[in-house]
């Protein structure tokens with residue numbers, strides 16, 4: 396019997412490592428009772444290749460050919476579906492069904508029609524080798540003309556064969572664990588504990604850390620101590636949240652990545668030194684200059700300096716960089732303490748203070764004691780008399796402060812009367828102790844010469860010291876002598 400094939404020219408396409416191939420399969424408009432499947436000479440074998448575990452896809456066009464006697468009913472539906480019991484593709488495969496309609500003129504002039512295309516997809520084995528798979532369709536819906544032979548008018552379908560060559564080495568990708576989540580402070584080295592393993596002992600696995608900023612101030616950067624080391628450290632120039640990614644490649648498989656979060660907290664700035672340009676200053680404009688040395692682990696941070704000068708005034712310098720001099724004018728003499736706060740742009744801060752002494756305008760020791768510090772000959776007093784020791788002290792505005800502590804001290808430095816000018820013996824009563832009294836506009840202390848030395852022919856160096864607590868802030872001196 397002459398049979399026209401019910402053939403299946405097919406197009407097979409393989410993804411991943413695919414080739415394009417034509418395949419066909421023939422099924423029959425088959426009236427025989429055994430539902431034989433006719434191949435009719437069309438291609439029904441396709442040779443494909445794939446990599447280990449690659450995805451294989453193909454498509455097959457289904458064409459129905461008349462054979463012998465037409466029994467399909469015109470204008471009726473016909474559906475072709477894969478027959479799972481006769482299909483040997485790897486588990487998980489998919490083969491789409493094809494639904495069509497028999498042409499209306501099937502009985503008259505048409506003896507071939509395209510029912511449609513079926514898609515095939517499956518995963519190649521993970522072991523290299525040659526494989527052969529059968530794909531079998533059945534038609535499952537059809538309407539036959541009245542037929543006394545019984546049975547389906549169109550059942551069964553032709554199988555075709557996929558020959559698949561799988562190649563490549565059986566290499567397992569590395570496994571990567573970035574560890575974490577990680578936390579710490581800006582600027583600190585945060586230890587990263589990654590893990591990368593590869594079961595293939597001959598593989599050289601290369602690794603790399605990268606970071607991405609999720610949230611941080613503009614300008615923030617991070618650096619790895621060694622981006623290629625699995626266990627390394629990272630430090631960032633500001634606080635924020637970051638995503639760290641560890642990537643591994645064994646030279647055989649695509650990159651394998653794992654990510655971990657990094658959360659960094661702001662670190663406070665730390666003041667290392669707060670100082671005036673000089674520990675003492677003179678009256679006058681811009682008589683002091685304060686500078687603050689500080690560090691901040693977050694090198695991306697900016698800072699401001701708030702200074703309470705301690706004289707009722709304050710300053711803010713924003714931005715402030717470490718060590719920058721800040722001039723100020725203290726209008727009064729004496730001790731001044733400036734309190735400083737350094738604050739970063741994320742609210743961290745540190746405080747410190749510094750003290751400066753603005754000198755009073757103090758004279759040398761006044762008459763009757765000659766000011767030998769300025770070239771005069773020593774005053775010579777009769778031993779046993781009282782030596783009036785006087786100085787004048789003015790504040791920056793020329794006023795005479797009355798609440799200062801000035802002390803008279805001495806040192807016997809000569810065992811004979813030095814050359815000098817004889818002074819009249821004072822009749823004032825001697826003061827006790829050595830603290831001078833304010834006697835507007837000067838400070839005075841009547842020094843009993845016998846309390847200084849019992850040597851009636853001697854030389855003594857007098858000192859007048861302006862005190863700040865127990866500390867001598869300003870001092871002047873004069874040489875005197877005693878005679879019998």
Ligand SMILES: [Ca+2]
Nearest residue numbers: 567595598645
């Ligand atoms: Ca490997």
Ligand SMILES: [Ca+2]
Nearest residue numbers: 634661693741
């Ligand atoms: Ca910061």
Ligand SMILES: [Ca+2]
Nearest residue numbers: 662693696739
């Ligand atoms: Ca900071």
Ligand SMILES: [Ca+2]
Nearest residue numbers: 612633696740
């Ligand atoms: Ca910042």
